[in-house]
Amino acid sequence: MKAWLIANQFLMNNKFSELTNWLFQAAKAANIEMELRTNAECLAILGRGGVDAFKQYHETLPEFVLFWDKDVRLATYLESLGIPVYNSSQSIALCDDKSMTHLTLGQYGIPMPKTILAPMTYENIGYTDYDFLKGVGKELHYPLVIKECFGSFGAQVYLAKDEEDLLGKVKQIGTKPMLFQEFIKSSEGRDIRLQVVGDQVVAAMYRYSEVDFRANISNGGKMRAYQPTDRQINLAIECTKILGLTFAGVDLLFGENEEPIVCEVNSNAHFKNIFDCTGVDTAKQIIDYILMEKGNKR
Structure with missing residues (x-):
């Protein structure tokens, strides 16, 4: 059985490489011919002749892909070729x-903490007013948790102790998608x-x-x-x-x-x-x- 292990080309530090190597060795022990490929080595080729070009470039497509990345566009592309992807692109997204x-x-x-999604704004506009934060504080009470919608290892999670603190952290996050949650004391x-x-x-x-x-x-x-x-x-x-x-x-x-x-x-x-x-x-x-x-x- 042949498979690909997809990792991110631009995140190949020791912390992440250790995990991909671990998965690679587990596949090898199970007699799976697994190739480690990065998302930069598997460029999705679209449009006229794109799929044929992709298949020709890679010669043999895998029986499944272990997708150890968050490049959901690539995962979706591989699924469109009929390749089973674990986890699926939709699940990762x-x-x-x-x-x-x-x-x-x-x-x-x-069951989850009471959550309020921040209204979307545009990068070139930002928030022109912060009146919605009054409603956030009134509904969730302080202290409350602020999370950037995209983040890992708790690095993009903050605790606001009052309205001033909340405003400062929201300004710091800027136009990135975020949400607010009650603090589970x-x-x-x-x-x-x-x-x-x-x-x-x-x-x-x-x-x-x-x-x-x-x-x-x-x-x-x-x-x-x-x-x-x-x-x-x-x-x-x-x-x-x-x-x-x-x-x-x-x-x-x-x-x-x-x-x-x-x-x-x-x-x-x-x-x-x-x-x-x-x-x-x-x-x-x-x-x-x-x-x-x-x-x-x-």
Whole structure:
């Protein structure tokens, strides 16, 4: 069986290369002839003769693609050629844009923080007034959370303690898409990451921080292995099914009565930390599941 592992040409640092190498080795152990290709090496060729040119350039197309990137345009193009892509372009797009994640999950009554989407503006115009922020503060109360719709590792997540702080952070973000959420005080500095593959939670870790309202490891948080409850497991799996994901990292918060609340769903969740924490090899789990799924479809 031949496959491609797609990674981003411009994000090939040690942190990301380690993961792609890990996936590559897992495929090799499963006797899959996997080629590592970047999105810059697989240019989507459209228009007259475009598909034929793409096929001729690559000679042999893969039986499936493990898409370890967020280039949804390329993922969509590969799907248009009839190649199964994991995760799908639509799933990646829904997770990459946090506003779309919440819009989609909200249609199914998934428990999540009260969320307000910032009105769209144009880059060459910006916000000509900030009156809408008064409504945000009144509805969500302070402190409240601000998230850029596109971001990873908690780096684009902020806490506003009052109206002045909110205005300053919104001006700092500028015209980038953003959303506002109620601050779940009962989950301050703690959450859980559940690694889902197929219809199973294969690993889970508890993340906590004593210095930041965010529990992300990249922001100085700590971690330990965690045994999720049935309620947490079922919620994580339900989210991945709604979003059409084959594999994902689902982050859950703790409500006032420890009830699970969905924070985020990550289509390309980094799994080194959860491996260090639990010993579960997510790369192997992903490859094994794809092989099982493809075998069932034959």
